[in-house]
Amino acid sequence: MPDNKSKHSIEHIGxxxxxxxxxxxxxxxxxxxxxxxxxDLALIYSETMCAAAAAYTTNxxxxxxxxxxMDHLADGKAQxxxxxxxxxxxxxxxxxxxxxxxxxxxGAALGLSPTDVVVCSTGVIxxxxxxxxxxxxxxxxxxxxxxxxASDRRYGSAEAAEAIMTTxxxxxxxxxxxxxxxxxxxxxxxxxxxxxxxxxxxxMLAFITTDVxxxxxxxxxxxxxxxxxxxxxxxxxxxxxxxDTVVIMANxxxxxxxxxxxxxxxxxxxxxxxxxTVALAKxxxxxxxxxxxxxxxRVSNAPTDQIGMRIAKTVIQSDLVKTAIFGSDxxxxxxxxxxxxxxGAFNTDNVDVTLESREGAVTVCKNSFAVEFDEEKxxxxxAEDEIRILVNLHDGMAEAEAYGCDLxxxxxxVNSLYRT
Amino acid sequence: MPDNKSKHSIEHIGxxxxxxxxxxxxxxxxxxxxxxxxxDLALIYSETMCAAAAAYTTNxxxxxxxxxxMDHLADGKAQxxxxxxxxxxxxxxxxxxxxxxxxxxxGAALGLSPTDVVVCSTGVIxxxxxxxxxxxxxxxxxxxxxxxxASDRRYGSAEAAEAIMTTxxxxxxxxxxxxxxxxxxxxxxxxxxxxxxxxxxxxMLAFITTDVxxxxxxxxxxxxxxxxxxxxxxxxxxxxxxxDTVVIMANxxxxxxxxxxxxxxxxxxxxxxxxxTVALAKxxxxxxxxxxxxxxxRVSNAPTDQIGMRIAKTVIQSDLVKTAIFGSDxxxxxxxxxxxxxxGAFNTDNVDVTLESREGAVTVCKNSFAVEFDEEKxxxxxAEDEIRILVNLHDGMAEAEAYGCDLxxxxxxVNSLYRT
Numbered sequence: 127m128p129d130n131k132s133k134h135s136i137e138h139i140g141x142x143x144x145x146x147x148x149x150x151x152x153x154x155x156x157x158x159x160x161x162x163x164x165x166d167l168a169l170i171y172s173e174t175m176c177a178a179a180a181a182y183t184t185n186x187x188x189x190x191x192x193x194x195x196m197d198h199l200a201d202g203k204a205q206x207x208x209x210x211x212x213x214x215x216x217x218x219x220x221x222x223x224x225x226x227x228x229x230x231x232x233g234a235a236l237g238l239s240p241t242d243v244v245v246c247s248t249g250v251i252x253x254x255x256x257x258x259x260x261x262x263x264x265x266x267x268x269x270x271x272x273x274x275x276a277s278d279r280r281y282g283s284a285e286a287a288e289a290i291m292t293t294x295x296x297x298x299x300x301x302x303x304x305x306x307x308x309x310x311x312x313x314x315x316x317x318x319x320x321x322x323x324x325x326x327x328x329x330m331l332a333f334i335t336t337d338v339x340x341x342x343x344x345x346x347x348x349x350x351x352x353x354x355x356x357x358x359x360x361x362x363x364x365x366x367x368x369x370d371t372v373v374i375m376a377n378x379x380x381x382x383x384x385x386x387x388x389x390x391x392x393x394x395x396x397x398x399x400x401x402x403t404v405a406l407a408k409x410x411x412x413x414x415x416x417x418x419x420x421x422x423x424r425v426s427n428a429p430t431d432q433i434g435m436r437i438a439k440t441v442i443q444s445d446l447v448k449t450a451i452f453g454s455d456x457x458x459x460x461x462x463x464x465x466x467x468x469x470g471a472f473n474t475d476n477v478d479v480t481l482e483s484r485e486g487a488v489t490v491c492k493n494s495f496a497v498e499f500d501e502e503k504x505x506x507x508x509a510e511d512e513i514r515i516l517v518n519l520h521d522g523m524a525e526a527e528a529y530g531c532d533l534x535x536x537x538x539x540v541n542s543l544y545r546t
Numbered sequence: 547m548p549d550n551k552s553k554h555s556i557e558h559i560g561x562x563x564x565x566x567x568x569x570x571x572x573x574x575x576x577x578x579x580x581x582x583x584x585x586d587l588a589l590i591y592s593e594t595m596c597a598a599a600a601a602y603t604t605n606x607x608x609x610x611x612x613x614x615x616m617d618h619l620a621d622g623k624a625q626x627x628x629x630x631x632x633x634x635x636x637x638x639x640x641x642x643x644x645x646x647x648x649x650x651x652x653g654a655a656l657g658l659s660p661t662d663v664v665v666c667s668t669g670v671i672x673x674x675x676x677x678x679x680x681x682x683x684x685x686x687x688x689x690x691x692x693x694x695x696a697s698d699r700r701y702g703s704a705e706a707a708e709a710i711m712t713t714x715x716x717x718x719x720x721x722x723x724x725x726x727x728x729x730x731x732x733x734x735x736x737x738x739x740x741x742x743x744x745x746x747x748x749x750m751l752a753f754i755t756t757d758v759x760x761x762x763x764x765x766x767x768x769x770x771x772x773x774x775x776x777x778x779x780x781x782x783x784x785x786x787x788x789x790d791t792v793v794i795m796a797n798x799x800x801x802x803x804x805x806x807x808x809x810x811x812x813x814x815x816x817x818x819x820x821x822x823t824v825a826l827a828k829x830x831x832x833x834x835x836x837x838x839x840x841x842x843x844r845v846s847n848a849p850t851d852q853i854g855m856r857i858a859k860t861v862i863q864s865d866l867v868k869t870a871i872f873g874s875d876x877x878x879x880x881x882x883x884x885x886x887x888x889x890g891a892f893n894t895d896n897v898d899v900t901l902e903s904r905e906g907a908v909t910v911c912k913n914s915f916a917v918e919f920d921e922e923k924x925x926x927x928x929a930e931d932e933i934r935i936l937v938n939l940h941d942g943m944a945e946a947e948a949y950g951c952d953l954x955x956x957x958x959x960v961n962s963l964y965r966t
Contacts, residue, residue: 186894187886187914217882219915251879254916445865446961453962459671462637466607474606494607495639496674535958541866542873542954 136304136398142283143314145301146337147379148173151282152271153289156263158212158249158256165289167259169267170207170333171236176375177342178204178244179349181357183370189214190221190255191247192371194229198241202342204375207244207333208232208264209290211318214329215247215255224255231260235268246371248318248329249292287316290331293540294318298409304398306382306391311338313398317406319370330357332372332406338395339378340385347388348396349374356403359435359528360411361443374399411442411529412512416536421451423515425526433470434519434526440468441515442530451513452532456481456504458490461515476520483510556724556818562703563734565721566757567799568593571702572691573709576683578632578669578676585709587679589687590627590753591656596795597762598624598664599769601777603790609634610641610675611667612791614649618661622762624795627664627753628652628684629710631738634749635667635675644675651680655688666791668738668749669712707736710751713960714738718829724818726802726811731758733818737826739790750777752792752826758815759798760805767808768816769794776823779855779948780831781863794819831862831949832932836956841871843935845946853890854939854946860888861935862950871933872952876901876924878910881935896940903930 143151149172156167180199182192198204208228215221225245233240247255271282287297301314319330340348349372357372378384385391412420423441428434441447444464450457458479466474479491481504488504489497507513564571569592576587600619602612618624628648635641645665653660667675691702707717721734739750760768769792777792798804805811832840843861848854861867864884870877878899886894899911901924908924909917927933 185883185886186892187882214879217879217911217914217916250877251883445957449958449961452958455962457670459634459637462607463605463671466605472606491637494637496637533958535955537865538869538872538953538955538958541869542875 136302136401139301139303139312141280141301141314142287142299143170143316143333143335144280144283145314146312146335146377148337148377149314149335150271150279151286152267153285154263154267154270156210156259158210158259160212164291165285166210166212167263167267168209168286168289169232169271170286170335171271172205172335172375172377174377174379175203175205175242176377177202177340177345178373178375179342179346180244180371180373181349181353187217189216189247190218190225191215191245193222194225195244195246195371198229198244202346203242204244205238205242206232206236207246207373209246209248209331210259211248211290211292213247213249213253213255214251216251218255221255224257227257228260231264232268235265244373246331248290248331283314283316290316290318292318292329293415294413296413298406298413300402300405302398302401304394306338306380306394309380309382311380311382312336313338313402315402315406317410319410330370330410332357332403334372334374334399334402336374336376337379338376338385339380339382340376340395344385344387344392345374345376348392348399352396352399352403354435356400356407359439360407361439361528361530408529411531414531414537415540416534416538417531418511418534418536419451419532420512421448421515421530421532422513423517423528425517425519427519427522428524428526429472429522431524431526433472434524435528436470437465437468437517437519438526438528440464441517442528445533448530448533451508452534454505454508456488456490456499456501456508461517462491462494465517472519473521478518478520480516481507482514482516483507483512485510556722556821559721559723559732561700561721561734562707562719563590563736563753563755564700564703565734566732566755566797568757568797569734569755570691570699571706572687573705574683574687574690576630576679578630578679580632584711585705586630586632587683587687588629588706588709589652589691590706590755591691592625592755592795592797594797594799595623595625595662596797597622597760597765598793598795599762599766600664600791600793601769601773607637609636609667610638610645611635611665613642614645615664615666615791618649618664622766623662624664625658625662626652626656627666627793629666629668629751630679631668631710631712633667633669633673633675634671636671638675641675644677647677648680651684652688655685664793666751668710668751703734703736710736710738712738712749713835714833716833718826718833720822720825722818722821724814726758726800726814729800729802731800731802731818732756733758733822735822735826737830739830750790750830752777752823754792754794754819754822756794756796757798757800758796758805759800759802760796760815764805764807764812765794765796768812768819772816772819772823776820776827779859780827781859781948781950828949831951834951835960836954836958837951838931838954838956839871839952840932841868841935841950841952842933843937843948845937845939847939847942848944848946849892849942851944851946853892854944855948856890857885857888857937857939858946858948860884861937862948865953868950868953871928872954874925874928876908876910876919876921876928881937882911882914885937892939893941898938898940900936901927902934902936903927903932905930
């Protein structure tokens with residue numbers, strides 16, 4: 127886990143993925159979303175070559191775009207990302223052809239090699255993919271992204287964040303500023319995803335840009351470690367998508383002393399990255415399909431990090447916990463039950479559970495037994511839209527968090543009708 | 547898996563757990579369900595000592611009654627079972643005391659040693675347990691169960707099946723007859739459970755009686771093998787309860803040559819047992835909280851039994867598949883996606899998917915690619931209340947099934963308000 131002490135020097139700023147120097151972005155409606163005029167095609171572009179790394183879904187069924195992206199990132203470099211939403215290029219016979227052709231079109235429009243372009247796709251699985259919207263709109267999108275200088279186009283991040291949304295109800299964007307050896311550095315991020323989210327990685331997409339100068343193998347290391355504590359600790363419905371991807375691009379424009387190894391500079395960068403990814407992870411969880419509440423589970427005094435992480439995630443994945451929170455019902459027996467079926471060797475005899483929100487905190491269980499508590503107070507705590515479930519195991523020193531949402535009538539509505 | 551050829555000689559009969567000779571049962575309202583007058587206390591009694599075995603939840607948090615039952619079944623013998631519904635004796639400081647006292651009361655009422663009594667409890671976790679209803683009603687329940695001879699009291703099974711229900715909407719009961727060496731033999735079963743069901747074992751309770759003469763170690767073997775293909779292949783919401791228990795009691799009254807080893811007699815018994823347990827498993831799945839449809843996933847041509855079972859279970863556990871089926875939406879991409887994140891090494895490139903019900907069958911995916919299909923026909927197939935998802939992997943010879951239900955507005959309603 128990143129060093130908390132470094133966090134005080136990390137400031138939130140505007141501009142999203144366009145906050146780091148030299149990055150451009152844009153989004154428009156190209157026609158992938160056939161029932162609306164919403165934006166469905168996004169582009170991210172760096173003026174100079176980037177060190178780049180990505181993390182992908184663990185689903186054995188992988189989208190064609192993922193296979194192309196993996197190939198294009200094998201050299202640890204990229205300069206642009208093109209993303210469509212509305213249909214997922216997955217399980218289609220001509221999927222690879224379309225994904226490669228999309229990179230060709232994007233490379234041509236930006237004057238780049240197609241192999242320096244990353245391609246992503248999200249939406250309904252199994253519809254026949256279309257090349258026409260790419261042919262018609264990629265050149266226009268490139269012109270928009272490149273129009274004016276980067277500082278004029280900082281709202282390009284918001285456009286791109288909108289263009290990658292599917293069932294999301296709000297766009298997800300963040301940027302932070304911090305210093306490395308006296309040089310101001312920035313990291314920005316956008317993300318999408320609200321169903322089929324149980325990343326390892328799940329259709330969650332996240333794109334992170336930074337102007338930090340960092341070697342690509344070290345960047346990959348930072349991302350790999352980070353997602354275990356951020357995106358991989360979210361779950362909305364336990365489903366793992368075929369298309370999940372997190373991409374990070376670092377163009378080095380901040381002018382810091384290049385980070386080439388694990389050390390102090392790396393720790394500062396990792397802490398800032400974690401602020402960005404955890405913020406995006408929480409935005410994703412809170413905007414879960416049909417969700418009305420963000421649920422954070424914080425496990426303390428677990429025997430190991432691994433066990434703590436597994437317990438936290440098991441609790442926020444329990445349909446019974448999720449529906450109880452939706453109903454503002456302090457049904458703590460379901461929390462203990464979920465703790466009990468989390469994988470791993472740990473003691474379940476001394477578990478304390480506290481429910482917390484901005485309305486206050488109520489301890490509902492001590493040493494794994496019921497305690498008397500004020501039901502009215504618990505109801506008012508749980509009526510808030512950000513709920514924390516604090517689980518103290520009294521069985522070690524490790525801490526962990528996971529992020530989820532309540533399970534509601536809205537989830538059923540969205541998902542029983544989504545395709546049609 | 548049991549030999550299918552033996553199944554033709556297995557006939558369904560009435561009488562449930564009272565169909566096997568020498569078993570009595572009864573159920574009444576004792577006051578554990580405080581908001582209704584529904585039955586909440588059940589008793590099962592055999593006139594003679596039984597070989598007995600059980601399978602339990604894998605949850606690390608275990609109900610006090612489970613601990614007592616494990617202890618009482620350590621010698622492979624039992625003669626009675628007492629069960630309450632309405633609150634689960636779990637996570638209460640005096641839980642063990644109450645569970646032991648319940649066995650004392652039941653033993654006294656039936657003239658048995660308390661250690662030959664099995665005790666189970668199901669309902670809300672963490673409420674303070676009550677001994678008074680047991681003290682007041684166990685003697686009365688024993689008098690009812692023993693009143694008249696067993697054949698007069700065959701409806702006692704239905705009473706007991708009702709008395710173990712919590713959020714169940716229908717009681718679950720079955721009995722079969724078959725022959726062993728010319729002797730007619732019977733197996734009967736009752737079960738409850740409709741939420742928190744993802745057995746390994748999950749609050750599912752099932753009680754199986756038989757008059758077959760079988761050694762208790764062989765009986766344990768039969769049950770252990772059987773539940774992997776029956777109860778452990780059900781999932782309603784992925785939650786694993788603290789109190790799940792399947793108990794089987796065999797009193798030997800059929801007079802067959804005692805089964806003391808794995809062999810032909812054992813195979814016949816195992817096949818009949820599997821008919822009972824799969825029937826109960828499907829009844830449980832179909833009565834899942836809020837469910838409107840039973841979903842069976844049948845996987846064929848998988849590399850191994852294990853992988854087939856895991857894939858089948860992963861498909862019926864996917865919230866996205868469950869909501870699509872609720873909406874009668876042939877969203878087969880979600881099925882392929884769930885197949886792809888099932889654990890294990892198998893090929894996902896040649897998967898065929900067919901949706902089937904009594905309205906007919908529609909193939910929606912061939913070799914892992916979309917095929918054109920009649921959407922209207924698919925809608926009418928999925929509008930039925932028993933849906934089969936056939937997944938052919940073309941990657942081996944193994945077959946497997948799993949049983950689940952759709953995820954609906956009703957599930958949210960039941961579980962956001964259950965405790966209060």
